[in-house]
Amino acid sequence: MGSQRIIGGGLGLSEAGPSTHHHHHVPSYGVLHGINSANPSTLINEGHAFNFGELEEAIVLQGVKARNDEGKAPLFTTAPRPAATLEMFPSWPIRFHQTSRGGSKSGGESTDSALSTKTEPPLEAESPMSKKATTPSSLDHQHHLQHDHHDASRIVGPSSSSQNQSQAKSPHEKRKGAGSTSEKPLDAKAYVQQLESSRLKLTQLEQDLQRARSQGLFMDCGGVGGNLSSGGAMFDMEYGRWLEEEQRLMGELRNGVQAAVSEGEMRGIVDGYLSHYDELFRLKSVAAKSDVFHLINGMWTSQAERCFLWIGGFKPSDLITMLIQQLEPLAEQQIMGMYGLRHSSQQAEDALSQGLDQLQQSLVDTIAGGPIVDGVQQMVVAMGKLANLEGFVRQADNLRQQTLHQLCRLLTVRQAARCFIVIGEYYGRLRALSSLWASRPRETLMSDDNSCQTTTDLQMVHPSHHQNHFPSF
Amino acid sequence: MVGVGVDPLERIERLASENAVVIFSISSCCMCHAIKRLFCGMGVNPAVHELDEDPLGKDLERALIRLLGTSSVVPVVFIGGKLIGTMDRVMACHINGTLVPLLKEAGALWL
Numbered sequence: 001m002g003s004q005r006i007i008g009g010g011l012g013l014s015e016a017g018p019s020t021h022h023h024h025h026v027p028s029y030g031v032l033h034g035i036n037s038a039n040p041s042t043l044i045n046e047g048h049a050f051n052f053g054e055l056e057e058a059i060v061l062q063g064v065k066a067r068n069d070e071g072k073a074p075l076f077t078t079a080p081r082p083a084a085t086l087e088m089f090p091s092w093p094i095r096f097h098q099t100s101r102g103g104s105k106s107g108g109e110s111t112d113s114a115l116s117t118k119t120e121p122p123l124e125a126e127s128p129m130s131k132k133a134t135t136p137s138s139l140d141h142q143h144h145l146q147h148d149h150h151d152a153s154r155i156v157g158p159s160s161s162s163q164n165q166s167q168a169k170s171p172h173e174k175r176k177g178a179g180s181t182s183e184k185p186l187d188a189k190a191y192v193q194q195l196e197s198s199r200l201k202l203t204q205l206e207q208d209l210q211r212a213r214s215q216g217l218f219m220d221c222g223g224v225g226g227n228l229s230s231g232g233a234m235f236d237m238e239y240g241r242w243l244e245e246e247q248r249l250m251g252e253l254r255n256g257v258q259a260a261v262s263e264g265e266m267r268g269i270v271d272g273y274l275s276h277y278d279e280l281f282r283l284k285s286v287a288a289k290s291d292v293f294h295l296i297n298g299m300w301t302s303q304a305e306r307c308f309l310w311i312g313g314f315k316p317s318d319l320i321t322m323l324i325q326q327l328e329p330l331a332e333q334q335i336m337g338m339y340g341l342r343h344s345s346q347q348a349e350d351a352l353s354q355g356l357d358q359l360q361q362s363l364v365d366t367i368a369g370g371p372i373v374d375g376v377q378q379m380v381v382a383m384g385k386l387a388n389l390e391g392f393v394r395q396a397d398n399l400r401q402q403t404l405h406q407l408c409r410l411l412t413v414r415q416a417a418r419c420f421i422v423i424g425e426y427y428g429r430l431r432a433l434s435s436l437w438a439s440r441p442r443e444t445l446m447s448d449d450n451s452c453q454t455t456t457d458l459q460m461v462h463p464s465h466h467q468n469h470f471p472s473f
Numbered sequence: 474m475v476g477v478g479v480d481p482l483e484r485i486e487r488l489a490s491e492n493a494v495v496i497f498s499i500s501s502c503c504m505c506h507a508i509k510r511l512f513c514g515m516g517v518n519p520a521v522h523e524l525d526e527d528p529l530g531k532d533l534e535r536a537l538i539r540l541l542g543t544s545s546v547v548p549v550v551f552i553g554g555k556l557i558g559t560m561d562r563v564m565a566c567h568i569n570g571t572l573v574p575l576l577k578e579a580g581a582l583w584l
Contacts, residue, residue: 350511359503403568
């Protein structure tokens with residue numbers, strides 16, 4: 001998914017030379033060192049859903065960078081640059097970075113003494129390796145490319161063996177393994193991988209946080225996520241990933257239009273984008289069950305989008321009005337269809353708004369209470385009425401979903417592609433506007449520091465993100 | 474008049490066929506209010522049957538739950554005697570353009 005985009009970029013970077021690598025790598029380290037409060041071990045234990053796509057992306061980037069830096073081709077994450085990990089093992093010979101597994105040979109013995117300094121005990125050798133082995137083919141492909149550069153005595157990479165990494169023994173391992181049991185080098189390997197994956201997970205979480213910040217989510221709150229429930233926080237994370245995938249699909253749409261791909265292929269891309277929106281509505285329906293207020297008050301969206309919020313999302317009729325203007329050359333029948341869709345949507349929106357008004361009024365009446373106020377009973381009744389909010393958000397999302405599907409039916413495949421590009425760019429610009437607004441220079445010195453940092457962070461973390469927002473600039 | 478022995482489902486069918494547009498509702502339900510506003514906004518005059526104002530409303534509600542297979546059953550809409558569904562379905566039909574032809578066919582709309 002998102003990782004393939006970056007891996008493609010990673011392959012491109014490998015040709016550009018070390019300086020580009022270095023520049024590209026600075027952000028992640030900047031982010032890593034910028035946020036010191038997070039304790040790695042607590043993050044490891046948090047049990048968040050972990051995106052292996054981004055893990056492998058980071059691994060590949062490091063692998064490619066190391067290859068360029070050293071002129072050799074290590075198969076795995078053991079570049080000298082991630083000093084945080086390797087400096088922990090000063091007795092580890094230089095040769096460490098040349099091996100794919102690190103410590104499988106002579107490096108193995110020296111790790112034992114350093115193990116006690118880590119907070120995390122070494123894992124079962126199976127789990128991290130088997131996880132690495134089952135990552136998607138893009139990672140395998142990368143390793144196969146690099147594998148060609150190796151001489152045959154090198155240890156095989158994770159891609160070329162199956163799940164039972166711990167039992168696979170290359171001839172090299174068997175030769176050098178004299179005196180050390182099969183357990184020791186594997187524990188060290190697994191341990192280092194555990195460290196690497198934890199560090200990458202930390203970076204990943206920090207990037208998520210940065211992304212959320214750059215979207216202006218936390219900009220106006222005093223504390224980060226002060227009132228955020230776990231359901232709301234979970235949705236925000238998922239929404240962040242949804243946005244990344246949406247950017248990727250936008251790229252596909254643009255390529256499809258520019259390259260004038262076949263109708264069938266275009267249909268596939270358009271359907272993919274539509275399905276992605278279906279996925280968003282599914283995520284929202286789950287979030288509505290746990291924290292409907294989070295959706296309704298729009299804290300998950302950017303500030304500019306929040307401005308136009310209608311029952312937890314965009315207003316379909318407004319979107320159609322915008323589209324009618326932007327998709328100028330349309331057939332008469334299609335224009336009539338669009339106007340008709342806007343009309344139906346307005347009627348449905350009015351109905352839902354009136355229903356919501358009645359709910360509000362009913363709630364106010366309940367909370368204000370009559371002449372005799374019965375506290376507990378009053379709250380029980382009020383809670384019952386509040387529960388209806390979820391229904392309204394669901395119906396509003398249903399309306400949004402139906403509108404998007406109907407748009408697809410009204411338009412030809414290429415028009416639908418253009419339509420989705422317009423929609424994607426429109427919301428992208430609203431988000432960019434929100435970021436810029438949040439990071440605008442302000443009067444006080446304190447704010448200036450914040451805004452400077454924000455701007456820098458924005459530039460560091462999401463250069464491509466902003467490129468997508470202003471393609472015409 | 475309706476006796477106690479009448480099968481609720483039969484009663485629903487009978488009520489549904491009495492008017493072009495029939496809505497089974499609960500007077501305090503806000504979503505029901507929304508759907509009534511929707512039809513009125515379109516110029517349709519639906520026949521509304523408030524289950525909480527019917528002495529046998531509970532039976533009717535249970536029958537509707539069985540008919541629809543969902544627990545959140547109101548509002549339920551019948552057009553021309555045929556079951557359309559709840560708010561989800563009605564909105565989907567309106568957006569995809571099938572609601573208006575149905576209403577015209579049932580004689581609820583003239584234009």
